[in-house]
Amino acid sequence: MKTAVLGGGISGLSAGYYILRRFGKPFTIYEASPRVGGWIRSEWHKNQGFFFESGPRTIRPKGLPGANTLELVEELQLPIKPIPSSHASARNRMLYAKNQICMLPNSPKGLVSVVPPFSKPLYRALIHDLTTADSVVAKNQDESIYSFVQRRFGKEIADYAISPMICGICAGDAREISVRFLMESIFEHEQKYGGVLKGLLYSRFNDKYNALKDKIQVESNLYKRACKEKWAMYSLEDGLEQLPRSLRKYLTERNVNVQLNSKCHNLRFNGADKAVMSFKNTDVPVSHVVSSLPAYQLAQLTKAQHPSLSAQLLSIPYVDVVVVNLQYDNDQLLKHNGFGLLVPPVENLPVLGIIFDSCCFDMAGNTVITVMMGGHWFDKWFGQQPPPSQKELRDVAQQQVRRILGIMEDPKFSRVHTLHKCIPQYTVGHKRRVQGIREYIKSYKLPLSLCGAAYDGVGINDVILSARNQVDNLLEI
Ligand SMILES: Cc1cc2nc3c(=O)[nH]c(=O)nc-3n(C[C@H](O)[C@H](O)[C@H](O)COP(=O)(O)OP(=O)(O)OC[C@H]3O[C@@H](n4cnc5c(N)ncnc54)[C@H](O)[C@@H]3O)c2cc1C
Known part of the structure; x- marks a missing residue:
């Protein structure tokens, strides 16, 4: 009997890659749909020279997770x-707030002047952090990013800087998302040093943080190239x-x-070294399962035997x-050059953000x-019954x-995707x-490992690293 992987999204395939690299034995990845990639989906229109991404579009090369993906x-x-x-x-990030497009400051100069949508210079928010007392929440207790930022930097920063950023990361509400998970180092700065800025200053001179940087084992020439050429992000x-x-292709070529x-x-599960996976026409016994499925999917599979899990x-x-890709023949339509813009939830609009793909690539x-x-x-916005049609969704986007x-003008070509349950929310706790x-x-000794976006991070780098860590742990069992 052998190990099997559930799910052929990027985390399941990565788990497969690391299993092959470590054990070198054949095994099977089971994917429900007729294709691999999960939420990663690119659509090329080669004759016209453009492409659409309905899921992720860029990967960041930074840090250990970035280096690992580049490897x-x-x-x-x-x-x-x-x-x-x-x-x-990479430099220009924008917001749409108070009926205008606002360019976010990208240099220290922007800290001292008043930049819309903010009503005060941003350095005032930094002073707020320096002069605000230590954490009011109990040691190590989690809190929402919104409440953390409001406490440390003020309500305006929570509304216009952090809330739209959380929309950009996980399409979520900053009032519910865990600061301890999504901004762990910032959270720890407050816990340890009594403030975010104080923590940042201390950690610049703190050997532990620098040592951590040096710990990154760089096996990849591409990562070295990314550092040398100062890549901010990349696609393929x-x-x-x-x-x-x-x-x-790589995996199938290697059996x-x-x-x-x-x-x-x-x-x-039947003991510590036997799991039975049931498919439409057959039961498959294996000794270990690496699940990369969304948590709610795995919940369905384990409900009968392990309702508490x-x-x-x-x-x-x-x-x-809802992701709406729009293409126009004219390349002079965007008046601003940048990655795109985010819309703060306080604006109460159905849109989370607009990405300027043709500025990036x-x-x-x-x-x-x-x-x-x-x-x-x-x-x-879209929860009515019957659900809005693709045309209705496209109309809202165009509006x-x-x-x-x-x-x-109307787009020449468009695509509308409604991605149900596509992004897990790392809520408080x-x-x-x-x-x-x-x-x-662990306590029930189930032969099961978990990787994928539900647990250890929402980006592509995070899920690939999560798969690698889970497979590394397999060596110890
Ligand atoms: C709109 C959007 C934009 C994003 N933008 C970015 C970005 O720019 N940069 C970035 O780094 N990340 C981005 N992400 C996040 C990134 O796409 C995900 O973290 C990543 O694709 C998740 O991969 P996964 O393999 O964990 O999950 P999934 O892609 O969900 O894969 C799980 C797979 O399991 C299969 N499956 C489900 N149930 C079963 C079952 N019972 N049996 C067998 N197979 C099953 C599914 O069909 C699927 O193929 C974005 C995500 C979305 C939705």
Whole structure:
């Protein structure tokens, strides 16, 4: 009997890659749908020279998680499209607030002047942090990012800087998202030094932090190149879907069976070294399961035998996102150059943000933008019965594009995707919740490892590293 992987998204395929690298034996990855990649989906229109991404579009090369992904990308020999930090799309971040597009400051000069939508110079928020007493929450207790930032930097920063940023990261509401999980180092700065700025200053001179930097084991020439050329982010020549596609090819060429159209319906365990996965027509016994499934999916599979585990998995909430890709023949439509803009939730608009794809990458004379809508507020805007049609969703997106960007013409081509339960929400207490889930698995000695976006981080780098860590742990059992 052998190990099996559930899910052929990027985390399941990465788990497969690391299992192969460590154990070198054949095994199977079971994927419910007819394709690999999960939420990563690129659509090329080669004749017209543009592409759409309906899920992720860029990866950051920074830190250990970034270096780890670049090592994988290098092994797969994928052609990279880097964006250097000097590029407008890396430097210019915008908000749409108070009926205008506001360029966020990207130099120290911006700290001393009043930059809309803020009513005071941003240095005042820093003074607020320096002069605010230590944490009012009990030691090590979690709190929402919104309340943390409001306490330390004031309400305006919480509303106009942090809340839209959380929309950009996980389409979530900063009033619910855990500061301890998503901004752990900042949270720890307050816990240790009594303030975020104080912590940042101390840690600059603190050997422990510098030593941590040196600990990153760089196996990748690509990572060295990324550091030297100061990449801020990157994509791949044929869009990000090239990553899971190439990974699948790499694995199958090395005798790993990637079985599509294979939805697992039930998972039961029989002792510490036996699991039985049930598919439509067959039961498959294995000695260990690495699950990369969304937590709510795994909850379904384990409900009959482990209802308590299932309930804990279900307590990780997910949100729905509407992604509308729009293409226009004219490349002079965007009046601002940058990555795109975010819309603070206080503006009470159905849109989370608009990405300027054709500013980030060459789109051969086309303007390409992507409108993200819904997220935490999906039900409020789109929850009616019957659900809105694709045309209705596209109309809402276009209305917002007219209002925010002043683009009056109709797009030449568009695509609408409603991504149900696509982003897990790391709400207050997430770290403890995940610990509880993993402790349950350990205490019942279940031959089960968990990776994927539900647990250890929401970005592509995080899920690949999560897969690697889980497979590293396999060596010890
Ligand atoms: C709109 C959007 C934009 C994003 N933008 C970025 C970005 O720019 N940069 C970034 O780094 N990250 C971004 N992310 C996050 C990133 O895409 C995800 O973290 C990552 O793709 C999650 O991969 P995964 O393998 O963990 O999960 P998934 O992609 O959900 O894969 C899980 C797989 O399991 C399969 N499955 C489910 N149930 C079963 C079953 N019962 N049996 C067998 N198989 C099953 C599914 O079909 C799926 O293929 C974005 C996400 C979204 C939704």
